[in-house]
Amino acid sequence: MSDATLYGLCGAVLVGLGLFGLIVHPQPLRKILAFNLIGGGVFLLFGVVARRGAAAGLGGDPVPQALIITGLVVAFAATALAVALLLRLFQETGRTTLRLDG
Amino acid sequence: MAFDIGLVTLVLGVAAWTIGARETFAAVVGFVAYGLLLALVWVRLAAPDVAMTEAALGSGLTGGLLLGASTRLARTDGPAAIEKPSAIIRLAAAVLCTLVSAGLAALVLLMPEPAPTLAPQVAANMAATGLGNPVTAVLMAYRAIDTLLEVVVLLLALAGMWSLAPDRLWGGFPGPRHQDDPDSVLSFIGQLLVPVGILVGIHIFWVGSVAPGGEFQGATILAAMGILAMMAGLVGAPAVSGRWLRLVLVVGPAVFFTIGLAGFAMAGGFLAYPEAHAKMLILMIEIPVTLSIAATLALLVAGPPERTTQR
Numbered sequence: 172m173s174d175a176t177l178y179g180l181c182g183a184v185l186v187g188l189g190l191f192g193l194i195v196h197p198q199p200l201r202k203i204l205a206f207n208l209i210g211g212g213v214f215l216l217f218g219v220v221a222r223r224g225a226a227a228g229l230g231g232d233p234v235p236q237a238l239i240i241t242g243l244v245v246a247f248a249a250t251a252l253a254v255a256l257l258l259r260l261f262q263e264t265g266r267t268t269l270r271l272d273g
Numbered sequence: 274m275a276f277d278i279g280l281v282t283l284v285l286g287v288a289a290w291t292i293g294a295r296e297t298f299a300a301v302v303g304f305v306a307y308g309l310l311l312a313l314v315w316v317r318l319a320a321p322d323v324a325m326t327e328a329a330l331g332s333g334l335t336g337g338l339l340l341g342a343s344t345r346l347a348r349t350d351g352p353a354a355i356e357k358p359s360a361i362i363r364l365a366a367a368v369l370c371t372l373v374s375a376g377l378a379a380l381v382l383l384m385p386e387p388a389p390t391l392a393p394q395v396a397a398n399m400a401a402t403g404l405g406n407p408v409t410a411v412l413m414a415y416r417a418i419d420t421l422l423e424v425v426v427l428l429l430a431l432a433g434m435w436s437l438a439p440d441r442l443w444g445g446f447p448g449p450r451h452q453d454d455p456d457s458v459l460s461f462i463g464q465l466l467v468p469v470g471i472l473v474g475i476h477i478f479w480v481g482s483v484a485p486g487g488e489f490q491g492a493t494i495l496a497a498m499g500i501l502a503m504m505a506g507l508v509g510a511p512a513v514s515g516r517w518l519r520l521v522l523v524v525g526p527a528v529f530f531t532i533g534l535a536g537f538a539m540a541g542g543f544l545a546y547p548e549a550h551a552k553m554l555i556l557m558i559e560i561p562v563t564l565s566i567a568a569t570l571a572l573l574v575a576g577p578p579e580r581t582t583q584r
Contacts, residue, residue, distance in 0.1 A: 226390045
């Protein structure tokens with residue numbers, strides 16, 4: 172098994188772990204955290220695709236690598252917006268529950 | 274290989290901690306460690322540019338943002354515990370997530386041989402951009418439209434965040450007021466680190482044309498220095514209605530878009546560069562874009578306005 176395959180399997184497990192956290196955690200902040208964990212796994216899978224595309228003296232395919240950088244920045248922007256929404260909810264209601272009846 | 278197995282074990286362990294930790298604060302600390310370990314993974318995958326972005330943005334700025342939020346929401350940990358889903362739902366979720374992981378793992382093991390790649394095309398055409406770093410060449414030339422849209426997305430996220438402020442605070446100062454205590458350790462570290470950090474940020478941006486680095490990595494470090502200076506009370510957070518601030522935020526996307534449009538006249542396409550001036554044009558875009566990204570990232574961490582401009 173190559174190194175790239177090993178990291179690819181790691182990415183696959185990370186997506187599953189993050190998805191589990193996203194489903195079972197009731198707190199929205201934990202869901203945001205779990206979502207970022209999934210993001211890390213997805214980027215890692217994409218990074219393995221880049222690594223496997225090593226050619227022409229480059230250690231990896233630079234096109235997916237550049238897209239991962241773009242993805243990381245957008246993920247940060249989305250996280251910042253999600254946290255701001257959550258803090259506003261807390262400010263308005265004093266709670267952070269997502270339950271409709273709560 | 275032994276190192277890689279150890280690293281993967283650590284990444285998975287820290288990830289499991291982030292999901293399983295009882296307290297949110299502890300989970301966020303786990304997430305910061307997760308980001309730093311992922312940066313090491315990126316180095317092992319021969320992607321140093323991604324490693325720098327992951328360490329600075331994925332771990333650093335995201336971690337800071339989430340730590341701040343978890344402290345403010347610390348009191349909600351207790352009440353949320355009673356909302357925990359039942360054992361059956363947890364079991365079903367575990368089965369579903371295992372299936373998803375297994376499916377992805379199968380895809381990893383069944384990837385096509387030989388692997389598809391655009392690396393030869395990038396290597397063959399890189400000389401036309403005058404850049405020595407293939408990732409920067411992709412970001413600024415072949416996929417420049419993605420980068421332009423990304424800068425706009427950052428700006429939209431900031432506009433969305435600001436519009437969450439209550440009406441009376443609109444246009445005010447973001448975040449709580451930080452008192453400047455000249456004798457505090459934070460103030461000392463701020464004075465010591467900020468000038469050095471600004472230099473490092475500019476350096477990483479500048480070498481990005483030939484070596485790992487670039488505008489996103491440099492801008493993130495500059496943003497971190499801005500946040501540190503604000504937290505140490507060395508500078509006050511600017512009012513979000515400030516004319517200069519607005520100008521700094523839009524100058525990057527505006528210049529990017531203008532040069533992109535000029536591409537129609539100069540080289541026959543949106544964001545096309547004439548070969549003789551490609552490097553100069555890319556630099557003309559990168560400098561204001563770095564400034565705008567740095568300001569946007571810092572303000573995204575600072576949050577929506579919380580104090581009015583009226584005293």
